[in-house]
Every structure is written in C-alpha cells, then in structure tokens.
Amino acid sequence: MPGRKKNHHKNNNNSRARHQRGGQQSKDKQEQQDKEQSPSPTEEKELPYRVEHSDIYGRYLVANRQLEAGETLIREEPLAIGPCVSGDPVCLGCYHPVSLKADQYRCPGCAWPLCGSTCAGLKHRHGHTETECQLYAERRAVAGELLTERAGPAEVRDLYELVMIVRILLLRQHDPEQFALIARMESHTEERRQNAVLWRHYEEKVVQRLRVTWQLEDLEAEQVHEVCGILDVNCFEIGQNGAKARTLYPSAFLLAHDCTPNTAHTDDPSSFEILLRTSRRVREREALTLGYAYTLQGTLKRRAFMHEGKLFWCCCRRCSDPRELGTDCSALVCATCRTGSVRAVDPLQQTGDWACDRCAHKMGATEVERQLDRINNDLEDIDVHDIPGLENFLLRCVCIHGS
Numbered sequence: 001m002p003g004r005k006k007n008h009h010k011n012n013n014n015s016r017a018r019h020q021r022g023g024q025q026s027k028d029k030q031e032q033q034d035k036e037q038s039p040s041p042t043e044e045k046e047l048p049y050r051v052e053h054s055d056i057y058g059r060y061l062v063a064n065r066q067l068e069a070g071e072t073l074i075r076e077e078p079l080a081i082g083p084c085v086s087g088d089p090v091c092l093g094c095y096h097p098v099s100l101k102a103d104q105y106r107c108p109g110c111a112w113p114l115c116g117s118t119c120a121g122l123k124h125r126h127g128h129t130e131t132e133c134q135l136y137a138e139r140r141a142v143a144g145e146l147l148t149e150r151a152g153p154a155e156v157r158d159l160y161e162l163v164m165i166v167r168i169l170l171l172r173q174h175d176p177e178q179f180a181l182i183a184r185m186e187s188h189t190e191e192r193r194q195n196a197v198l199w200r201h202y203e204e205k206v207v208q209r210l211r212v213t214w215q216l217e218d219l220e221a222e223q224v225h226e227v228c229g230i231l232d233v234n235c236f237e238i239g240q241n242g243a244k245a246r247t248l249y250p251s252a253f254l255l256a257h258d259c260t261p262n263t264a265h266t267d268d269p270s271s272f273e274i275l276l277r278t279s280r281r282v283r284e285r286e287a288l289t290l291g292y293a294y295t296l297q298g299t300l301k302r303r304a305f306m307h308e309g310k311l312f313w314c315c316c317r318r319c320s321d322p323r324e325l326g327t328d329c330s331a332l333v334c335a336t337c338r339t340g341s342v343r344a345v346d347p348l349q350q351t352g353d354w355a356c357d358r359c360a361h362k363m364g365a366t367e368v369e370r371q372l373d374r375i376n377n378d379l380e381d382i383d384v385h386d387i388p389g390l391e392n393f394l395l396r397c398v399c400i401h402g403s
C-alpha cells in the first residue's frame, strides 16, 4: 500500500496517545469532511463497506455484510499520480525508466526526459500535462536542464520528488474539487513537525526549493508540508512491466493497516486504476485492512517502517505475537547454543530484549536490527536474475534465520 508498496489491536499507549494528540484540529477536519464526503445512507447500503471512525485508526472501512474471498471492493482511478521518490529517472508520461544520456528523447517544451514523442501519457491527466509542462518550461534551468548524465542519484531523486507535490499543488489551482478530495486525507503534519530530521528534509528539499529556487513564492510553506504529509501517509506504489509510480486514490486510502490483511490489490497498467479485493472471507462489521508494509518482513522492521512513514505503531495480532501467528518470521538461530531460536520478549517494545528459548543468550533490539540490515544489504547487492547468487544467499540465511 500506502508507502513503498512505499497501514489495529491490542492497546499500545504510545499509539493511542499520539492519535489523540494528533490533534483536535485533525479530528475537527475529519469530522467536517466526513459529513461532506460520506456517501448518502442509500449509496452506503449498496456498497460492500462503510466508513467508520475510531480514536486509534481515525477513519477506516468496515464490511457492510459478510464478504466472500475475491469480492471486488473498490475499483477507481487515481486522483493524482507521479513518479516514485528514487534516484532512477522515469518518463513523466508513463513512469517507465528513461536514461539521462544525451540521446534520450526529451519534452520539447520543458526538457524533462520522456520515453518518446508517442508516449500515451503526454498531455494526459495521468501523465505529463500541458500545465505541468508550461510550469517546468518557465523553470528549465532549475529542473529539466539539470537532468543530464552529470546529475548524481541524489540530485535526480530530489528533482523527481518534487513532481507529484507540484502536480497536487497545480490541482489546487486548476481542479479545486479534485484537490478537495486530496486535502481531506490525513497528513499527520503536527507529529511530523516534531521530527526535526524529517521536517528539515521537507523544508530544504521541497519547500525552499519550490519557493526560492523555483520562484513559486506564492506557495504557502504550511500547505506544501501538508501535501508532503498527505503523500507520505496515503500514497500507493503501483506499476507493472518496469513502470513505477505513486498514486492517491479517492476511497482506497481509507483502509486501515493490518499485518495479516484481509484485502489485496492490483493495478491496471494503462489507466492506473486500482482494483481492491477481499483475500479471504470477511465477517460483517469486520474492519477491511491492507498491508502497508512488506508482509514478509519481520515485526521489528514492519513496525519501524509504519512508524516512520505512517506515524503509528502497529499493534495487530501478528505484531503482538513473538511467533507471528506461527510464521516465526522474525526468529533468529541462537549464535550461542545453535539449537534455540532468539525472539523478541515483547515484540511491542521496539527497543526491548530478544532472548533464546533454549539457553540464557540475549540480544538487544539494536543488534538485531543491525543484523537484519546486513542481510538486507547483502540481498540488495545480488542481481535479481543471479539464481546461484540468490540460492547461496538463502543457504547463508539458514544459519541465521533457520529453515
């Protein structure tokens, strides 16, 4: 989901407190918008779900009736779409990779790289629009012209990060109704403001760049931060056949997270429509949930990912169970006795101890995290097509994770 694929529970005091602090302003905004945007009672009866509200999740969807596995819940086009935040350049029309070499086709108007003059996304609302092109054309020197072979991954990333933010801010001017649907989404701005590193990143790389370098002085800093928060909290990462994009959808954003979700989604590569279906039978009144994080990651990493990007500590049944509902996804082979398994004593204590079930060996969460990062870095260094390399990696992992 929302997030890289870049989001309920035994009570966790931190999470509950944060949602309540998350502020009266945020709650008022939600209540007001709930009234304006909610389907009428007749419409709601026809839908397989309805919107509810809780102090922990905010707004979320629940099943209106028992739903069978594979039932379609939502099919909708994006309200906004743009490139993912990455150092790899993509076509602004179709989000397929492009190069920054001199012979790469570029938009004659604004000099941003495109896949070609016949790209289906040219002048299309889900691609490179005329309005966007005009804005970039006026700022060729600070954007498109910097995207050359000399640009490092960080520079490329910083420029591509701006694209979707600018697209949403353009909607405010050119399609206020569409913008209003986005503006009702949760941004967690007040909590994000408390995170100095994150706030500085957006202040320097987005707000200042747009206002000073791009001379869009009329943009209010507060509104830009709000849009950045909305994107981080609500966007989906979609794409097929090499294309990768991030998207905001009008209803799908409402699903709450669970680490054993009861829905799954696919996306249409040409319309960027999302198709969200139940992945198992869902009881009437049960919350409809989506996995915001990688379900194959262990609890420590999944929870850290959601806290960082989505601003909540997941306390679902899987996160609360040291054995992750029987998957034992997080267990490590004990480095001391070599026969026992090391697991978090209380997985909802992010910095708590990990202990072996056979001997007295203990590890701190920081050490576990370092080990997991090393494994992840090793994996990322292997080419996805290098089958012997991947098999060797699996054999090395058996010594750490067990079979």
Ligand SMILES: C[S@@+](CC[C@H](N)C(=O)[O-])C[C@H]1O[C@@H](n2cnc3c(N)ncnc32)[C@H](O)[C@@H]1O
Residues within 6 Å of the ligand: 002, 007, 008, 009, 015, 030, 056, 057, 058, 059, 060, 184, 185, 186, 188, 233, 234, 253, 254, 255, 256, 257, 258, 310, 311, 312, 313, 314, 315
């Ligand atoms: C994509 S939004 C979902 C819609 C949101 N609840 C709203 O009212 O706009 C993600 C946010 O919902 C809340 N949320 C979703 N799943 C949650 C969970 N399992 N536990 C706590 N909060 C959750 C968090 O505030 C998170 O940042």
